[in-house]
Amino acid sequence: MFGPQAIGAGVVTRTPGCAGTGSESDRATVGSPTSGCKPDRTGTTLADIGTAELELNANSSDPGNNPAMQSVLGWLRVWLPPGCGWAAGPITDRAAGAFADEEQLIGKSVRKRRNEFRAGRDVARQALAQVGCAPTAILARPQRDPIWPQGFLGSITHSERFALAIAAPSRLMQAVGVDLEDDPKLDRRLVSIVCRADERHQAPKLAQLGIDHAKLCFVTKEAVFKAIFPQQRSALEFEQLRVSFDLPECSFSVSIRNADGDTWSHIAGIGRFLCNPTLLVAAFVIPQSSNPGWS
Numbered sequence: 001m002f003g004p005q006a007i008g009a010g011v012v013t014r015t016p017g018c019a020g021t022g023s024e025s026d027r028a029t030v031g032s033p034t035s036g037c038k039p040d041r042t043g044t045t046l047a048d049i050g051t052a053e054l055e056l057n058a059n060s061s062d063p064g065n066n067p068a069m070q071s072v073l074g075w076l077r078v079w080l081p082p083g084c085g086w087a088a089g090p091i092t093d094r095a096a097g098a099f100a101d102e103e104q105l106i107g108k109s110v111r112k113r114r115n116e117f118r119a120g121r122d123v124a125r126q127a128l129a130q131v132g133c134a135p136t137a138i139l140a141r142p143q144r145d146p147i148w149p150q151g152f153l154g155s156i157t158h159s160e161r162f163a164l165a166i167a168a169p170s171r172l173m174q175a176v177g178v179d180l181e182d183d184p185k186l187d188r189r190l191v192s193i194v195c196r197a198d199e200r201h202q203a204p205k206l207a208q209l210g211i212d213h214a215k216l217c218f219v220t221k222e223a224v225f226k227a228i229f230p231q232q233r234s235a236l237e238f239e240q241l242r243v244s245f246d247l248p249e250c251s252f253s254v255s256i257r258n259a260d261g262d263t264w265s266h267i268a269g270i271g272r273f274l275c276n277p278t279l280l281v282a283a284f285v286i287p288q289s290s291n292p293g294w295s
C-alpha cells in the first residue's frame with residue numbers, strides 16, 4: 001500500500017483518545033500524547049514497522065527515524081477524530097511516481113518546488129488510501145487548494161524536509177487543515193501582521209514553555225485558513241482570525257471577524273498544536289455532526 005518513501009501513515013477508526021500534554025520524560029515536546037492514552041486506531045504506524053528499534057536521529061529526513069516527526073505522527077494518532085487518515089514522508093525527488101496530470105501544475109517550477117509538490121501529493125494519496133480512496137491524481141484550483149477525489153477531503157503541508165497530509169471521507173469530516181513549520185520562531189518583522197493586539201496576552205505564558213506565541217498564531221491561522229478556504233473561497237488576512245490557546249490541552253479555539261468589522265463568530269471545530277524544538281504543527285478539523293469524535 002505504501003510507496004518506498006512514506007514511513008508514517010495511519011487511520012482513526014473509533015473513539016478518539018485524549019489530547020495530552022508533554023509528560024515528564026518528554027519536556028521538549030509540548031502537546032505530545034500522554035502515555036495513558038490508549039485509543040483504538042489502526043493502520044501502518046511507526047510502532048508497527050519497528051521504529052522503536054531504530055536509532056533516532058534529529059537530522060534524519062526519514063520521518064520514521066526523526067524524533068520530531070515521530071512525535072507528530074503519534075500526536076495525530078491520539079486526537080484526530082474517527083475517519084481521518086494521515087501520512088508523512090521525506091521531501092525527495094519523486095519524479096518516478098508522479099501523476100502526469102499533476103505534473104502540469106508544476107511544469108515551470110524549480111526543482112525544490114517540484115519535489116515538495118510531488119512529496120505532498122504522494123503522502124496525500126497515502127492518507128487517502130488509509131480511508132479507502134483509490135490512487136488518483138489530485139489537481140488544484142487556481143488558488144492552489146487541492147481538488148480532492150469525490151467524497152473525500154484533506155489538507156497538505158510541507159516543511160523543508162517533510163510532507164504531511166491528512167485526509168478523510170467527506171461524510172465524516174466537513175473540513176481539514178494542517179500546517180507544519182520547521183522554524184519555531186517567527187521573523188519579528190511579521191509579528192504585528194500575524195498577531196492581533198488582543199491575542200498577545202498569551203505570549204508570556206507560552207514563552208515560559210519555550211513557545212513563540214507569534215509563530216503559534218501563524219501556524220494555527222494557516223491551518224484554519226486551509227480548512228475553511230475550500231468552502232468559503234475568500235481571501236483572509238491574519239487579523240481576521242482571533243486565536244486563543246488552551247494550555248495544557250495544547251488546543252486552540254478560533255473566531256472569525258464578521259463582515260461588519262466589529263463582531264466575531266466562533267468557528268466550531270477541533271484545533272490542536274504540537275511544538276518541539278525543531279518544528280511546530282497545527283491542525284484544525286471540523287467533523288460532521290454525525291461523527292462520534294464530535295462532542
Ligand SMILES: CC(C)(COP(=O)(O)OP(=O)(O)OC[C@H]1O[C@@H](n2cnc3c(N)ncnc32)[C@H](O)[C@@H]1OP(=O)(O)O)[C@@H](O)C(=O)NCCC(=O)NCCS
Pocket residue numbers: 116117120140143144145146155156157158159178179180221222225226227229230236237238241
Ligand atoms: C495556503 C497557504 C496557507 C500555504 O501555506 P504555506 O505555509 O506556504 O505552505 P504549506 O506547505 O504549509 O502548504 C501548502 C499547501 O497548502 C495547500 N493549499 C494551498 N492553498 C490553499 C488554499 N487556498 N486552501 C487550502 N489549501 C491550500 C496546498 O496543498 C499546498 O501545497 P501544494 O501547492 O504543494 O499542493 C499560504 O501560502 C497562503 O496562501 N496564504 C495566504 C492566506 C493566508 O495566509 N492568510 C492568513 C492566514 S488567515
